[in-house]
Amino acid sequence: MTIRHEQLEAGKFFTSSFLALTGYPPMPWQARLFGTHFVSGSLPEAVSIPTGLGKTAVMAVWLIGFAWQMRNQAAPSLPRRLVYVVDRRAVVDQSTIFAEKLREALATPAANELRTALGFTEDQKLAISTLRGQFVDNREWLENPSRPAIIVGTVDMIGSRLLFEGYGVSRRMRPYHAGLLGADSLVMLDEAHLVPPFEALLATIASGPHVYGAHTKEDRKRIPEFKVLPLSATNRNSGADVFALEAQDYDDPADEGAKRTRKRLDAVKRLRIETAGTRNLPQAIAERAWEVSGEGVNDVRCLIYCDRRDDAQRAFDDLLDRLIRRAKTEMRKAKGESKEQHEVRVSVAVQERIELFVGARRVCERQQAQKRLEALGFLADSKSNLGSATYLVATSAGEVGVDLDADHLVCDLVAWERMVQRFGRVNRRGRVSADILIVAPPPEAPKxxxxxxxxxxxxxxxxxxxxxxxxxxxxxxxxxxxxxxxxxxxxxxxxxxxxxxxxxxxxxxxxxxxxxxxxxxxxxxxxxxxxxxxxxxxxxxxxRLNGDASPRALLNLLANTVADTGFAHAIQACSTAVPLRPALSRPL
Known part of the structure; x- marks a missing residue:
C-alpha cells in the first residue's frame, strides 16, 4: 500500500467512524488533526481552536486514531487510555456525557468496523470512569489495563494520583493508579490556560522519562509513553508545533464541514464598550441587559457576567425586581384571587425566566442547574419555549466548562483570556446577530x-x-x-x-x-x-477589534502576535499572570 493510498484509506475510515460516533460529519480541522497527527501518533504541542468549533470531539479523534493503529500497526504509538482533565465543571460533567455518547454510538451497527478495529467483542463496552470530588469511581478503567478507556477527572484528582497520592485511594492502590495514569496514557488538558502550573507539571513528566521514569534505558523502552495534549481557545503556548485553525479548514465552498466552520467563525457579535463612569456597576449591568432584551419583551437569551459574586447577586436582584414589576402590570389579578396569591403567581412566573449561576455547588444542585439552563435555552442547541426574554447571571463559573449559548451578552471588564471565553458563550452557532456590551467604568484615579x-x-x-x-x-x-x-x-x-x-x-x-x-x-x-x-x-x-468580537476577528487579532512581539507582550500584560510553581523533583 502506497503512502497516498494509505492516507486516502485513513481519511475514509475517519469520516465514516466519526459520523457513526457523533451523528454528524467531521469539520475539516478535525480531519486534518487526525491525518496529520493521530494517524502517526506524533501529537502537536497543543490544540488551539476557537470556542464553539468542537474541541471536545478530539475524544472521538483519539478513539478513531487508536482503532486505526490497532488495525494497521503491530504496536500502536497512541496511548490506549485517554485522560480528559477538566478544571471547572459547575454542572453535570459534559465531558463525561460526551464520552458516554461515544460508548453508546460504538455499540450501534454503524460502528461495527470501528469496534472490530478496536478488538471489541459484542458484549464489550468502552470503559469510562469519572474521577472528581463527590463522584464514586466505578473502577472500569482499572479492571483491564489492556482495554481502551476514557477517564474524565479534575486537576486535583488526576494530579494527586500522578504524584502517588490520590484522594480517597488507599496506600496500596496508589502505585497502581499512578502507574496506569502515568504510562500508556494521553492526558488532554481542557482549557489549559486556566491551570498553567498543572500543564507545566504534565509537560515535565512527559518530557523527562529518564528522570522520573524507570532507572534503566531497557526498562524505559518497555513502558508505553505518557503523552500530553493541552486544549484551549486562548492558548498561552506560541510554539511552532501548536495545531491551530488554518484557511484550508473553512475555505472549501462545497464542503459541509467547512460551511459550518465558516458560519461559526463569522457569527455576528457586535462589540460595544461603555466606559462612562458609574457608581453602581451591578445596576448599570442590569440596566444594559434590560435594554438589550427589549425590557424583557423580546424572545432572546441574555447572558450577564460579573467578576465578583456580590455583583452577580445584586445584578440578579435588580433584574428580578424589573421582571416582577413588569409582570404585575401584565398579569392582572384573577377573580377571587387575593393579593398574596397574585404575588405568588407573579413570582413563580418570573423565576422561570431568570437564573443565578455561581460556583460551589453540590452534585444535586449541578443537576438541577443543568435542567434549569436547558429549560431557559442557555445550553447549546437547546431553546426556551417561554416566548419572552430569559436571563442568566453568572460569575466565572459559567465562563468555561459549560456549553453555554446566548443571543446577547452584557458583562464587566476582566482579563483578556476570560473576555475571549465570554465572547465564545454568545451566538456559538452563528444563527443570530448578537450584541456584546462591556460595562467598564474606569477605576478611580489615585491622588x-x-x-x-x-x-x-x-x-x-x-x-x-x-x-x-x-x-x-x-x-x-x-x-x-x-x-x-x-x-x-x-x-x-x-x-x-x-x-x-x-x-x-x-x-x-x-x-x-x-x-x-x-x-x-x-x-x-x-x-x-x-x-x-x-x-x-x-x-x-x-x-483593536473595531467592534467585531467574532471568532474570525479574534483569530486575525491574535495572528499579529507572530510578527509583532510588542503586541504579544500587550496581550500578556492584559492576561492573568502565570502563578509561581515549585519545580518537580523525583522525591516529589
Whole structure:
C-alpha cells in the first residue's frame, strides 16, 4: 500500500467512524488533526481552536486514531487510555456525557468496523470512569489495563494520583493508579490556560522519562509513553508545533464541514464598550441587559457576567425586581384571587425566566442547574419555549466548562483570556446577530503623584595620605629634618582625611536614604496607578477589534502576535499572570 493510498484509506475510515460516533460529519480541522497527527501518533504541542468549533470531539479523534493503529500497526504509538482533565465543571460533567455518547454510538451497527478495529467483542463496552470530588469511581478503567478507556477527572484528582497520592485511594492502590495514569496514557488538558502550573507539571513528566521514569534505558523502552495534549481557545503556548485553525479548514465552498466552520467563525457579535463612569456597576449591568432584551419583551437569551459574586447577586436582584414589576402590570389579578396569591403567581412566573449561576455547588444542585439552563435555552442547541426574554447571571463559573449559548451578552471588564471565553458563550452557532456590551467604568484615579526624578551627584572617595618612611640609622641630619617635616604634614593630612571621610560617609548615607525614599515613592506610585494602567491597556486591546468580537476577528487579532512581539507582550500584560510553581523533583 502506497503512502497516498494509505492516507486516502485513513481519511475514509475517519469520516465514516466519526459520523457513526457523533451523528454528524467531521469539520475539516478535525480531519486534518487526525491525518496529520493521530494517524502517526506524533501529537502537536497543543490544540488551539476557537470556542464553539468542537474541541471536545478530539475524544472521538483519539478513539478513531487508536482503532486505526490497532488495525494497521503491530504496536500502536497512541496511548490506549485517554485522560480528559477538566478544571471547572459547575454542572453535570459534559465531558463525561460526551464520552458516554461515544460508548453508546460504538455499540450501534454503524460502528461495527470501528469496534472490530478496536478488538471489541459484542458484549464489550468502552470503559469510562469519572474521577472528581463527590463522584464514586466505578473502577472500569482499572479492571483491564489492556482495554481502551476514557477517564474524565479534575486537576486535583488526576494530579494527586500522578504524584502517588490520590484522594480517597488507599496506600496500596496508589502505585497502581499512578502507574496506569502515568504510562500508556494521553492526558488532554481542557482549557489549559486556566491551570498553567498543572500543564507545566504534565509537560515535565512527559518530557523527562529518564528522570522520573524507570532507572534503566531497557526498562524505559518497555513502558508505553505518557503523552500530553493541552486544549484551549486562548492558548498561552506560541510554539511552532501548536495545531491551530488554518484557511484550508473553512475555505472549501462545497464542503459541509467547512460551511459550518465558516458560519461559526463569522457569527455576528457586535462589540460595544461603555466606559462612562458609574457608581453602581451591578445596576448599570442590569440596566444594559434590560435594554438589550427589549425590557424583557423580546424572545432572546441574555447572558450577564460579573467578576465578583456580590455583583452577580445584586445584578440578579435588580433584574428580578424589573421582571416582577413588569409582570404585575401584565398579569392582572384573577377573580377571587387575593393579593398574596397574585404575588405568588407573579413570582413563580418570573423565576422561570431568570437564573443565578455561581460556583460551589453540590452534585444535586449541578443537576438541577443543568435542567434549569436547558429549560431557559442557555445550553447549546437547546431553546426556551417561554416566548419572552430569559436571563442568566453568572460569575466565572459559567465562563468555561459549560456549553453555554446566548443571543446577547452584557458583562464587566476582566482579563483578556476570560473576555475571549465570554465572547465564545454568545451566538456559538452563528444563527443570530448578537450584541456584546462591556460595562467598564474606569477605576478611580489615585491622588499619588510621580516623584521627581532623583538627581544624585557623583561622590569620590577622599585620598588617604601615605605615611612617610622613617630613615635608617645612617641617615644624615638633613634627612631626619626632612622626615620630621614630612611626618608633620602627614599628621595634618591624616586629620583632614578623617574629617573628609566622615563627611563622605555622611553624604553617602543621605544619598542612600534619598534613593530609598525615591524608590519607595515610585513603588507606591506604580502600585496605586497599576489598576488604572491595566484598565487602559485592556480597553486599548479590546478596541483593536473595531467592534467585531467574532471568532474570525479574534483569530486575525491574535495572528499579529507572530510578527509583532510588542503586541504579544500587550496581550500578556492584559492576561492573568502565570502563578509561581515549585519545580518537580523525583522525591516529589
Amino acid at each position: 499619588t503623584k510621580l516623584p521627581d526624578k532623583l538627581q544624585i551627584a557623583a561622590l569620590s572617595d577622599p585620598s588617604k595620605p601615605v605615611k612617610p618612611k622613617k630613615p635608617g640609622k645612617k641617615a644624615t641630619t638633613e634627612e631626619y629634618g626632612a622626615y620630621s617635616q614630612a611626618i608633620s604634614r602627614f599628621n595634618r593630612e591624616e586629620a583632614d582625611y578623617k574629617e573628609a571621610l566622615k563627611l563622605f560617609k555622611d553624604k553617602q548615607k543621605r544619598q542612600q536614604k534619598a534613593e530609598d525614599n525615591y524608590q519607595e515613592a515610585l513603588a507606591k506610585y506604580r502600585e496605586d496607578w497599576a489598576p488604572t494602567i491595566l484598565y487602559k491597556e485592556r480597553i486599548s486591546l479590546l478596541e
